[in-house]
Amino acid sequence: MKNLELHASSILEADHQRMDTGFDTFITLARTGTVDRGAVLPAIEAMRRHLWVEEEYFFPPLREAGVHGPVLIALRDHGELWGLLDELERLLGL
Numbered sequence: 001m002k003n004l005e006l007h008a009s010s011i012l013e014a015d016h017q018r019m020d021t022g023f024d025t026f027i028t029l030a031r032t033g034t035v036d037r038g039a040v041l042p043a044i045e046a047m048r049r050h051l052w053v054e055e056e057y058f059f060p061p062l063r064e065a066g067v068h069g070p071v072l073i074a075l076r077d078h079g080e081l082w083g084l085l086d087e088l089e090r091l092l093g094l
Helices: 002-030 037-064 069-092
Strands: none
Touching: 002 037, 037 069
16 A cells, blocks of 8 residues: 555656646746647646546545545545646646
């Protein structure tokens, strides 16, 4: 289980880097009037993977340990993020 947790943590850390880079680049370019779908697509994919890894591998043990409130809040936030990602993809024609 420890190796799985380390692997999941590595995925989440790499996802954060891809999300930060992709969204920052997209926003910077958008401010100049350029829409670069290629810049934001890896960030969207990383965020979807990130949400999924947390929901599948981190939240269940937390719930089992009795950490219900923060997990419920995170799941609510994730639900909003899933919807925002869907809308962003729709708006960008992805």
